[in-house]
Amino acid sequence: MESRYRLRNSRDFEQMRQQGRTFSRPSLLLNVRANGLDYNRYGFVVGKRLGTAVTRNRIRRRLREAMRRLHPQLHPGYDVVIIARPPVGGAVFSSILDVLKDVLCQAKLKDSQERGAEE
């Protein structure tokens, strides 16, 4: 993922906590907020509860790879923060991808494949 698409500023993360919309799944949390730009920015939060540095890195890489694949299908102009929860540690990549698709559809950042081009 290119660095211009990353969410880097700690102030941005603070504002996401206060102003962003939150969607919850057992394995992760999704924060979404409009950013006024013509592209999306992404951030990942993997806390120390998730395990050692090796497992945290693995979780973050899988999340980042999943978002890289979904990125072309998303509506632009949003900041997205994904917060990992403990069940994601043992999940395989395809199930992470499914959960992300599901929660992004609920957040109306992505068109649902089943319902066609409603939005």
Next chain:
RNA sequence: CAGGUUGGCCGGGUGAUCGCUCUCCUGCCUGAGCAGGGGGGAGGAAAGUCCGCCCUCCACAGGGUACGGUGCUGGCUAACGGCCAGGCGGGGUAACCCGACGGCAAGUGCCACAGAGAAGUGUAUUGCCCCAUGCGCGAGCAUGGAGCGAGGGUGAAACGGCGGUGUAAGAGACCACCGGCGCGGGCAGUGAUGUUCGCGGCCAGGCAAACCCCACCGGGAGCAAGGCCAAGCAGGCGCAUUGGGGCGACCCGUCCCACAAAAAGCGCCGGGUCGGCUGCUUGAGCUUGUAGGUAACUACAAGCCCAGAUAGAUGAUCACCCACGACAGAAGGCGGCUUACAGGCCGGCCUGGACA
């Protein structure tokens, strides 16, 4: 062959597609950047942060006290609490392993319970022996007195061992030998130490990871150090008969600033600062060879460049192979120690058994 012990090495591999980071070349471009191609891209512990050092700042760092650390000897090293070699002690049949391994006859303190006694001049309801009185034919018994420290007993630990002289019974009370201690000397060794001779006094308990004493070492802080740029905010108080401050515990000592108009400076309080660049990887570096050294290691020569991210780079999918993959992710760098670890490979040595 089995068991043990010890030293070293490896830590899944190959291929394809899509991606990430650094760097080089080419092209486009004012530039930021974009496109194509080439190359590099986590570990033996990157970990814990237990030590040591480089580096950076604190207005150079001197002495004493305090505090902390280390603690057999010699060497290696930039340095170390590390490593190598040796000594001593302990464990093991052995190979080998382990050791905070200076000082308790400088001082102070502690040694529960049990025990007469837990550290000097000590003790008796057990015991040994003698005397007196009483009882008894007698052996002896009871009571009282004096002597004794051998025996029994307690304890984790009890004030040398064995033999003899001596005595009423005994005792380093005395003697020979042995063990141990102190002093002085010889020999071997750089030294720790070993060995040996002489003299002494009869013997000196343990604990210093108890206070402490001795020797040596240590200025403090840490890359969020420090430097530069951008942005932003609000200023106030103190600073001469000498004052404020630094050397982060204290004293001496020393240094810096101010010496009166203002400014600047220093200190304290308050406010602001969450963005970049740098430090940032060529180094006590790696590989090979030669030489010196028992070794740790060192010297020389040749060749090589081997991560540098900054919300933090190694992932996803597929195929094949096998022993079906453990512990685990750089964040300034380096040398160690410690801890975690599926499995595999190579070598040395010891013990036991069998065979030749």
Next chain:
RNA sequence: GCCCCAUUCGUCUAGAGGCCCAGGACGUAGCCCUCUCAAGGCUAAAACAGGGGUUCGAUUCCCCUAUGGGGCA
């Protein structure tokens, strides 16, 4: 990244080498009291984070590990 601190019954704590098979409070269980519950009384179970070392002897002293917590922009 760097620097510190703590760990004792289920919970909060005391203890600072032996005197104590680690004391107290709340909670838990049983019994008594009551028509029943509460309150009260009596009794019991229940812990030194793990490993190694020093010592005759360790919750205490030293080292390592694990877990939890705090500070520094």
